[in-house]
Amino acid sequence: MNSFTQPPPGALIALCDAHGQLNPQAIGWSAQPRIDCAMPGHFGRRKRWNHWCITTPDWILSLTQADLDYLGYAAAYFLDLHSGHSVAHSQLRPLSLGCKLPDRAQQSHAFNHPKLQLRVSEHFGRTRITVSAPDIGGQPLHVALDVQQPGDRDSVNLVAPMGHRGFHATCRELGLPCSGSVQLGERQYLCSPGQSFASMDFGRGVWPLNSHWTRAAFAAPGGIAGNFGAGWTDHSALSENALWFGGDLQQLNSPVSIAKQANSSPTLWQLRSQNDQVSLSFSPLQHHQVYRRFGPFYADSRQWFGHFNGELRTPQGERVPVRNALGWLGETRARW
Helix, strand or coil: CCECCCCCCCCCEECECCCCCECHHHCEEECCCCEECCCCCCCCCEEEEEEEEEECCCEEEEEEEEECCCEEEEEEEEEECCCCCEEEEEEEEECCCCCCCCCCCCCCEEEEECCEEEEEEEECCEEEEEEEEEEECCEEEEEEEEEECCCCCCCEEEEEECCCCCEEEEEEEEEEEEEEEEEECCEEEECCCCCCEEEEEEEEEECCCEEEEEEEEEEECCCEEEEEEECCCCCCCCCCCEEEECCEEEECCCCEEEEECCCCCCCCEEEEECCCCEEEEEEEEEEEEEEEEECCEEEEEEEEEEEEEEEEECCCCCEEEEEEEEEEEEEEEEEC
16 A cells, blocks of 8 residues: 655545556555546446535535446535425437536536536635526525635545546545635525535546445544545455544544344444444435436446534544534445
8 A cells, every 4th residue: 555645735636547447556545646647548337526515504515427438427415404405407419518527626627507507616725606597496496605625734645546447536625614605586695604614526537337336424623524436445454434533634544334224213324343443323314315327337326415413533542522523325336
């Protein structure tokens, strides 16, 4: 396993060589994004996406832009946590026209379509997110958010080989303070200061035709956050599991099991690590499923939004309680 946790300032590592093969020097973990994810060749097998999720005590917003070579995709999902009302809209672009995504994390990108416009603009120390959709659930949607991007905040950056000569690179940021508003129809939803957080999932890779993965994540006041996943790292000894304490990142080398609790009503999930660093339960409030088919290809993504409760343990052995922290648990199966 390589570790490039402390590369020279400003140094970039190429994800692939000139023939599109995985660069062995890129494999491993870093606390800062240092990978240039240009992927020559592999047309049809390349998968690129940027996913944002904003959680507040009152509402949740999920935004996705993806480029699958033969298909571009963007989606917006909004959930009112008090009423349970949700709206969603997705839009396709054949051959990913107008859906180009950058090769590096923390760079601007946009999706433009008359029915859905999404723009992520990177500025020094902050990210501006705007969304406009004339009809989402029968109402217009307008989003204007500012996400703080502290330059010294660590993130999960991992490159892992997959089966059948595949590989994937990710950058995951959690617990980023967020401000701004969402306008849905005549109602305006505001971010609650100190309790509204953004997360970002940057993904670039060459994937096998049939794929499956799971992920769970949450953020809470005080710089507490967690990221847990499995599936795409199964062909390596690497893990994307991580915790943040006071904004400081702790890499978890041990697996974290994510499983439904038997005979629980309502349904609960349990998240456990063998060394007791993670002992959490997840209680879903809302289920959101997106199933898209394009000829012989499909992607079936299921996401549950809800609360995490339990306990975490710091590297010093201190026990940190987690109480009703908002987050999500997702599972995706795809033939793509």
